Amino acid sequence: MAEAVAGNDQRSLLYKIRIFVNSHLINMFAGGLFALLAIFLAFPIVMVFIKSLWGDDGFTLGFYQEFFSYNFYYWSFLNTMILGLSAMVILVVVGFCFAYMTTKGPNWLRKPLKVCALMPLCAPPYIFSISLITLFGRNGMVTNFFDLNFNIYSWTGVIVAQCLAFLPLSYMMIENVLNSQNPSLEESASDMGASEFTIMRAITIPLAAPGVLKAALLVFVMTIAEFGNPAILGGRIPFLAPDTYLMITGEGDFNMASVLSVVLMVPCLIIFVIHNYMLKGKGYTTIVGKPTAVDPKDMTPLIKYSLLAIVIPVAIMVLLSFAVIVMGAFVKIVGVDNTFVIDHMLNMQSNTAIFNSVKLSLLAGLFGAIVGTLLAYVIMRGKFKGRKVMEMMALSGFALPGTVIGVGYIMAFNRPPFLLAGTIWILILNCAFRFLAVGVEAGISKLHQISIEIEEASADLGADFITIFFKVILPIMFSAFIAGFIYTFMTTMMSLSSVIFLVTPGFDLAAVYIYLTAQLGELGLASAATVKMMLIVVICFASLKLLAKKTGLDVIEK
Amino acid sequence: MKYKIFFTVLMAALITFTSPITNVWASDSISAYMGFSREVNEALAKQIQDKLGIEVKNITLSWGEIWARLKTESPRFNADMVLSFGASEAINGAKKGYYEAYHSPGWDGIDDAFKSKDGTYYALGTFSFLLLGNTKKLAEKGYEMPKSYQDLLDPKWKGQIVIPSPRTSGTAFMINYSFLQLYGEKAGWEYLTKLNENVAFYTKSGNAPTDLVGRGEYLLGLGADENVLKRMKDGYPLKWSVPVEGIGYEGNYCTILKGTKKLALAKKVMDYLGSEEISHFLGSMGYIPPRAGSVSALYGEVQPKFIKLDHAWAVKNKRKVVKQWKSKFLMKETAKARKVGDEKEKKAAAQE
Numbered sequence: 001m002a003e004a005v006a007g008n009d010q011r012s013l014l015y016k017i018r019i020f021v022n023s024h025l026i027n028m029f030a031g032g033l034f035a036l037l038a039i040f041l042a043f044p045i046v047m048v049f050i051k052s053l054w055g056d057d058g059f060t061l062g063f064y065q066e067f068f069s070y071n072f073y074y075w076s077f078l079n080t081m082i083l084g085l086s087a088m089v090i091l092v093v094v095g096f097c098f099a100y101m102t103t104k105g106p107n108w109l110r111k112p113l114k115v116c117a118l119m120p121l122c123a124p125p126y127i128f129s130i131s132l133i134t135l136f137g138r139n140g141m142v143t144n145f146f147d148l149n150f151n152i153y154s155w156t157g158v159i160v161a162q163c164l165a166f167l168p169l170s171y172m173m174i175e176n177v178l179n180s181q182n183p184s185l186e187e188s189a190s191d192m193g194a195s196e197f198t199i200m201r202a203i204t205i206p207l208a209a210p211g212v213l214k215a216a217l218l219v220f221v222m223t224i225a226e227f228g229n230p231a232i233l234g235g236r237i238p239f240l241a242p243d244t245y246l247m248i249t250g251e252g253d254f255n256m257a258s259v260l261s262v263v264l265m266v267p268c269l270i271i272f273v274i275h276n277y278m279l280k281g282k283g284y285t286t287i288v289g290k291p292t293a294v295d296p297k298d299m300t301p302l303i304k305y306s307l308l309a310i311v312i313p314v315a316i317m318v319l320l321s322f323a324v325i326v327m328g329a330f331v332k333i334v335g336v337d338n339t340f341v342i343d344h345m346l347n348m349q350s351n352t353a354i355f356n357s358v359k360l361s362l363l364a365g366l367f368g369a370i371v372g373t374l375l376a377y378v379i380m381r382g383k384f385k386g387r388k389v390m391e392m393m394a395l396s397g398f399a400l401p402g403t404v405i406g407v408g409y410i411m412a413f414n415r416p417p418f419l420l421a422g423t424i425w426i427l428i429l430n431c432a433f434r435f436l437a438v439g440v441e442a443g444i445s446k447l448h449q450i451s452i453e454i455e456e457a458s459a460d461l462g463a464d465f466i467t468i469f470f471k472v473i474l475p476i477m478f479s480a481f482i483a484g485f486i487y488t489f490m491t492t493m494m495s496l497s498s499v500i501f502l503v504t505p506g507f508d509l510a511a512v513y514i515y516l517t518a519q520l521g522e523l524g525l526a527s528a529a530t531v532k533m534m535l536i537v538v539i540c541f542a543s544l545k546l547l548a549k550k551t552g553l554d555v556i557e558k
Numbered sequence: 559m560k561y562k563i564f565f566t567v568l569m570a571a572l573i574t575f576t577s578p579i580t581n582v583w584a585s586d587s588i589s590a591y592m593g594f595s596r597e598v599n600e601a602l603a604k605q606i607q608d609k610l611g612i613e614v615k616n617i618t619l620s621w622g623e624i625w626a627r628l629k630t631e632s633p634r635f636n637a638d639m640v641l642s643f644g645a646s647e648a649i650n651g652a653k654k655g656y657y658e659a660y661h662s663p664g665w666d667g668i669d670d671a672f673k674s675k676d677g678t679y680y681a682l683g684t685f686s687f688l689l690l691g692n693t694k695k696l697a698e699k700g701y702e703m704p705k706s707y708q709d710l711l712d713p714k715w716k717g718q719i720v721i722p723s724p725r726t727s728g729t730a731f732m733i734n735y736s737f738l739q740l741y742g743e744k745a746g747w748e749y750l751t752k753l754n755e756n757v758a759f760y761t762k763s764g765n766a767p768t769d770l771v772g773r774g775e776y777l778l779g780l781g782a783d784e785n786v787l788k789r790m791k792d793g794y795p796l797k798w799s800v801p802v803e804g805i806g807y808e809g810n811y812c813t814i815l816k817g818t819k820k821l822a823l824a825k826k827v828m829d830y831l832g833s834e835e836i837s838h839f840l841g842s843m844g845y846i847p848p849r850a851g852s853v854s855a856l857y858g859e860v861q862p863k864f865i866k867l868d869h870a871w872a873v874k875n876k877r878k879v880v881k882q883w884k885s886k887f888l889m890k891e892t893a894k895a896r897k898v899g900d901e902k903e904k905k906a907a908a909q910e
Contacts, residue, residue, distance in 0.1 A: 072884075072888055133775070137773070137775050138774070138775045138776065139695070139773055139774030139775050153758070153759060231762065235758070235759040236759045236760070238888075246725055246726055246762070248626050249619075249620065249622055249623040249626055249726065250620070250622040250623075250626075250723075250725040250726030250727075250762075251622065251626075251725060251726075251880070252622065252625050252626035252629050254630070332792070332793060333772075333773070333792060333793060333794065336772070336773055336774070336793070336794060336795070337792075337793045337794075349600060410630055411630070414630060414631060414634070415634075419634070421631065421634075421636055422631075422636035503617060504589070504617065504636050504637070505589035505590055505591060505592075505615045505616050505617040505636070505637050506587075506589050506615025506616070506617070507615075508617060516596070516618060517596065519762060519763055519766065520595065520596060520763055520765050520766060520769065520785075521765070521766055521768070521769025521770065521772075521773070522596070522769070547567055
């Protein structure tokens with residue numbers, strides 16, 4: 001009898017623990033995640049703020065004063081804004097044209113155009129400055145062929161390079177919007193005799209507007225934060241992002257670099273607020289059930305040709321740029337001595353750099369996806385105060401320029417209690433937390449679709465939280481997990497602006513390697529490394545897709 | 559539960575890919591910030607590994623970058639050694655106590671000009687800047703290679719010259735103060751202002767002009783001599799010359815960083831760096847090495863004409879010169895800003 005009681009006691013202790021875990025697990029997760037966000041996202045940014053106000057002898061506004069009294073900084077700020085705005089306008093138009101052509105255009109054109117629009121994804125953004133120099137430089141192939149007098153080290157060069165680099169971003173977002181529009185709306189308009197132009201003006205564009213605006217804001221933020229192209233092609237024009245980098249690497253002036261970072265952050269945060277408050281709830285849901293497949297209509301010739309007039313040159317530019325990169329990888333000196341060599345491809349150092357990148361991207365992707373999915377769950381299902389703050393923090397990663405986070409990380413994690421500098425962890429955490437937003441957003445929207453009743457029902461049937469988590473929640477969130485993983489993986493492979501501050505001897509990364517070799521003018525090595533990197537990305541992507549297909553989870557297809 | 563299969567495969571891939579991460583670095587390796595040009599860094603690291611069996615994990619950085627890293631990382635450096643940065647970095651760092659003092663027996667018999675008294679830094683060699691031209695493009699235009707720096711002011715070169723920017727490049731700083739010491743401070747700045755008219759733009763790296771000129775983007779450039787030899791061998795239509803006034807020069811210093819856990823290995827490397835072999839090696843790369851008898855492959859037996867330089871002045875005035883350069887060629891400042899800047903300058907000077 002006594003034994004049985006003891007056994008019961010033991011069981012009840014275990015049971016109690018289990019009950020406790022069940023009822024508090026979500027709060028425990030929330031606490032842990034909050035701590036992670038605070039340490040790895042908020043703390044570095046706070047460090048940047050402090051550094052911009054804290055000189056060698058205490059609090060000072062002197063650095064801001066310096067910023068406002070040199071017109072160099074003023075120009076730098078203005079140029080950055082002009083660059084962001086012009087890239088935004090151009091990319092919205094071009095992205096829309098591409099998206100329109102691939103969703104409503106002639107069938108045989110859709111696939112090739114889509115490939116062209118997405119191609120820049122598999123190479124770092126700044127490789128376009130390499131190819132633009134080879135093509136349109138003062139001694140470039142095209143320049144020489146047509147005997148042009150053209151200066152690529154100028155506004156034109158920077159804007160074109162940035163636009164090519166971020167075309168996939170705007171294209172993907174706009175295409176997504178156009179795809180989710182219910183074709184029956186346009187169908188009925190057309191049945192009632194509206195011309196394609198009227199439909200476009202009165203239905204397609206207004207319905208797409210919130211999504212397009214979102215794409216525009218994102219493009220703006222990305223173009224002003226990316227510093228590769230402006231640094232290589234900028235010539236004498238100052239921009240904030242490369243200036244921040246030079247402030248640190250060139251002059252070792254962390255205070256001024258912090259000030260520039262804060263200034264760069266201001267427009268990004270404004271956009272973040274706009275994005276969060278003004279666009280919330282403005283999306284027009286036109287999906288009622290599955291969109292019915294409608295036979296593609298022939299486009300009105302006038303619209304078709306005017307869209308083609310925009311799309312074709314851009315597609316040609318993309319293809320040419322990649323052709324030059326591939327060529328550069330296999331010839332001695334592209335444009336100067338076009339004899340075939342294999343040396344560039346065999347360079348070992350770039351191989352290790354690429355291997356390191358893959359390693360880092362996998363780890364960051366996994367880490368980011370796990371944290372992102374959990375965050376989304378906690379934010380949606382938790383019942384505690386401050387969920388909104390957590391959501392804001394998690395999503396702010398995308399609005400913060402990479403340079404700023406990179407600077408923040410070196411300042412925050414180089415001394416105890418968080419001595420991470422020099423380890424791979426600083427890189428992993430940096431990438432995982434910066435690119436968290438996509439996983440979190442995907443997770444939240446997934447959970448919006450699934451009513452909490454499913455979870456409640458299983459709880460009523462006696463499943464405890466842990467079972468529910470593994471049996472119900474994980475399967476639901478899986479596509480969000482994958483989305484977060486892929487996004488973090490891809491961006492970590494390509495991103496330069498923040499990891500360049502954090503790489504250590506012996507752990508070169510491909511994106512940094514390509515940037516540095518390109519800047520030293522070794523286009524052969526840079527091109528070869530890019531080609532290898534592209535191959536790896538394509539292979540990774542293809543195998544992931546194959547895996548998804550084999551397992552019947554076609555979640556990658558966006 | 560198909561997602562489980564998916565997940566398992568993903569995890570398996572991850573584990574196979576990332577397992578080497580947990581391995582501790584091979585014991586016989588040191589890490590170094592390296593500030594030569596990239597191919598020299600790789601070759602030097604390989605040379606050390608072949609000879610000593612010590613792997614040099616390295617990262618190529620500009621001198622400014624190395625200095626910025628040392629400043630942030632102090633007192634916990636993420637590298638064991640610095641192989642090559644400039645005099646001002648070496649001297650200022652020694653003052654701040656960044657470097658391990660070590661009297662290396664490997665450096666016996668080398669001129670004292672290449673060593674610091676307390677053994678905190680050593681100069682692996684010196685390099686210079688050169689006037690570079692693109693032979694093809696010059697011939698096309700029918701221009702002669704300029705003989706003197708004054709020839710560079712000719713309006714026909716407008717927008718045809720590239721020069722590195724002293725904000726980021728050690729070479730550029732050397733170019734700058736070489737002119738200041740050649741012509742005297744006042745006339746030197748006047749010369750640079752006039753030259754600025756013809757400069758297309760200022761590059762971030764001291765090696766970049768070699769490439770831009772080599773590829774025919776620009777006709778002329780002033781740039782580091784480090785990668786000129788290699789580029790000419792690669793087949794770039796490049797041409798270099800030493801103008802009649804001479805060229806400037808600067809040491810390539812190396813140090814052991816304080817607090818390294820691999821002090822014994824670092825000392826071994828340091829001893830080896832003073833050897834005849836390394837002198838010979840750097841000579842073959844085009845540097846002027848410290849050991850007598852090793853010849854620079856670029857300049858040959860006859861040393862080029864050098865501008866007489868006061869390096870101590872350069873080290874002391876680096877901040878000031880860079881700031882002046884910035885305000886002259888990069889940003890126009892208001893009167894108030896000048897005052898703020900001057901105060902900042904004074905404070906910095908007082909600190910050092």
